[in-house]
Amino acid sequence: MPTSRGILIVIEGIDGTGKSTQARMLEEWMLGRGRSVVRDREPTDGPWGKRLRESAATGRLSPEDELEYFLRDRQEHVEKMIAPSLAAGTDVILDRYYFSTMAYQGARGFDPAEIRSRNEAFAPLPDLLLILELPVDAAISRIGVRGDSANEFEKRENLERCRDIFLSLAGEPFAHVIPSDCGIDEVQAKLRAVVGGMIALE
Numbered sequence: 001m002p003t004s005r006g007i008l009i010v011i012e013g014i015d016g017t018g019k020s021t022q023a024r025m026l027e028e029w030m031l032g033r034g035r036s037v038v039r040d041r042e043p044t045d046g047p048w049g050k051r052l053r054e055s056a057a058t059g060r061l062s063p064e065d066e067l068e069y070f071l072r073d074r075q076e077h078v079e080k081m082i083a084p085s086l087a088a089g090t091d092v093i094l095d096r097y098y099f100s101t102m103a104y105q106g107a108r109g110f111d112p113a114e115i116r117s118r119n120e121a122f123a124p125l126p127d128l129l130l131i132l133e134l135p136v137d138a139a140i141s142r143i144g145v146r147g148d149s150a151n152e153f154e155k156r157e158n159l160e161r162c163r164d165i166f167l168s169l170a171g172e173p174f175a176h177v178i179p180s181d182c183g184i185d186e187v188q189a190k191l192r193a194v195v196g197g198m199i200a201l202e
């Protein structure tokens with residue numbers, strides 16, 4: 001039986017900050033240190049998550065439906081993957097979590113604090129929230145460089161509001177704002193320093 005609960009690490013930030021790349025590199029590093037680790041993303045590849053991903057390209061759902069789909073997708077994610085993994089002593093790295101819902105649905109007019117309350121009624125708090133910080137102009141440039149066109153979640157005005165909401169979380173005791181306007185390896189070194197500090201305390 002595992003002697004301790006796994007660590008829940010969440011990587012957040014607006015589109016273009018490099019979350020997926022950093023999550024993958026962090027997973028490889030932690031596995032190399034002998035940790036049991038699973039990496040996943042939200043929206044998930046489940047039925048609710050697939051509908052949300054499709055809507056990014058085909059046209060956003062109504063604000064009410066979009067929020068409801070995110071909540072249902074996350075409830076399923078917590079029940080089937082996040083909670084069991086943590087209970088088994090496995091660390092979980094998430095590329096987006098309910099803080100993205102606070103940001104992106106908050107930008108559509110919902111109260112971020114109310115969204116947070118609804119999520120924390122069933123979703124565990126992260127041990128570490130790593131917010132990748134990048135000016136919106138730089139993020140849009142990166143989205144273009146990777147060959148994508150900005151989808152309905154990635155318009156400039158929307159990203160500005162989302163960025164503000166992410167940065168409002170900087171005062172949380174588990175949150176760390178990581179500048180990501182530098183090289184991939186430099187960003188990763190900053191993430192490893194934070195995560196390594198928590199692992200060392202166990």
